[in-house]
């Protein structure tokens with residue numbers, strides 16, 4: 164039978180399957196962080212079970228770490244407890260941990276790939292929805308709940324249903340200043356936030372092929388915002404080049420064996436996809452969300468839609484609620500609306516290429532007086548690389564705050580938050596109500612757009 168890439172990886176990992184039961188698959192890599200692991204560790208202790216594979220489990224602290232210092236005691240009391248708990252659990256169960264003093268600490272979905280832990284053809288889970296990011300390497304990677312975290316701790320396996328297959332073929336001519344973030348936002352607009360429900364989505368086509376690993380990660384990161392189980396991209400030379408000589412990637416003689424296997428990881432020509440979508444990106448312009456879910460998005464030169472042009476009753480109701488929450492009007496432009504904060508960071512857009520884009524826009528320029536702007540690198544290593552290239556100096560000279568790595572204002576679990584009614588241009592992936600602080604108003608954009616908004620202090624259409 165012809166198979167998709169997803170089916171090949173899934174089938175290769177099945178360790179038990181029988182009638183009327185979901186298959187059980189083997190998990191190659193389990194990433195953990197401070198928020199979704201404590202109850203799972205408690206469960207292990209309570210049931211007197213061991214951690215099955217400490218060497219397949221890696222921990223980092225990211226969600227509520229302070230970004231203005233590397234001192235745990237600068238965090239809120241709750242955050243401090245979660246960090247201490249993770250430190251103790253990792254010690255007790257012998258799990259490697261990237262803590263605040265470790266240069267490799269960072270957002271779990273930045274750290275895995277940059278360490279070479281994320282490898283093609285593997286199964287990767289984490290108690291975190293944006294685990295789909297790792298699919299960029301041709302891995303089957305998805306988020307799990309805390310009880311599943313405990314199950315993987317104890318057995319290194321997981322009961323999993325087979326998903327349907329969707330293929331999203333991306334082609335066309337990219338306009339200037341269009342980035343992976345614009346493309347994935349556009350795809351989410353086309354398919355909706357439940358368009359991917361029940362599917363693993365394989366992104367393919369010439370535009371995906373031409374992307375760097377960091378751009379591919381941005382695409383797969385937001386597959387979850389389509390409602391998909393995960394996103395996946397066939398590994399190729401770009402993938403192999405990225406992985407070569409990373410800390411944990413295969414070395415010496417085994418490298419060639421791996422390349423041989425990784426090169427076989429593609430969907431068969433005749434493989435059956437339950438849904439095939441083609442997306443032409445030739446005409447797209449920079450994307451900005453106006454609402455409270457990532458599909459409520461427009462090209463910057465367009466108006467927010469008129470409510471009565473929306474198709475379904477639910478879409479209409481959602482739009483009315485979103486406009487009310489966001490303090491915006493239907494059929495109006497975002498252009499010229501002032502912005503209060505700019506956040507450059509998150510597992511979507513906090514890697515070195517993102518920071519280079521921002522630096523190229525703001526170099527020798529000063530951000531607008533009404534703007535508070537933050538750059539929060541995705542990991543200590545991204546920060547170090549940026550500093551090596553002198554990007555930190557460019558940012559600080561322009562008026563940005565240059566922070567330590569963490570999730571930060573992506574979800575406001577630490578002090579990095581919006582005040583009520585503040586409007587933020589954010590390179591993160593979710594614009595839900597209250598996501599960046601109570602009554603805060605989030606607009607998702609690319610790093611290039613965020614940098615321009617920081618300079619002009621408002622939404623602006625630049626070609």
Ligand SMILES: CC(C)[C@H](C(=O)O)[C@@H](O)C(=O)O
Nearest residue numbers: 198199226290291292293574
């Ligand atoms: C805290 C965590 C469970 C959550 C997730 O799973 O996605 C967070 O990372 C997010 O982005 O909302």
Ligand code: SF4
Nearest residue numbers: 293509510570573574
């Ligand atoms: S950066 Fe944001 S989206 Fe990514 S893991 Fe952290 S909180 Fe979740």
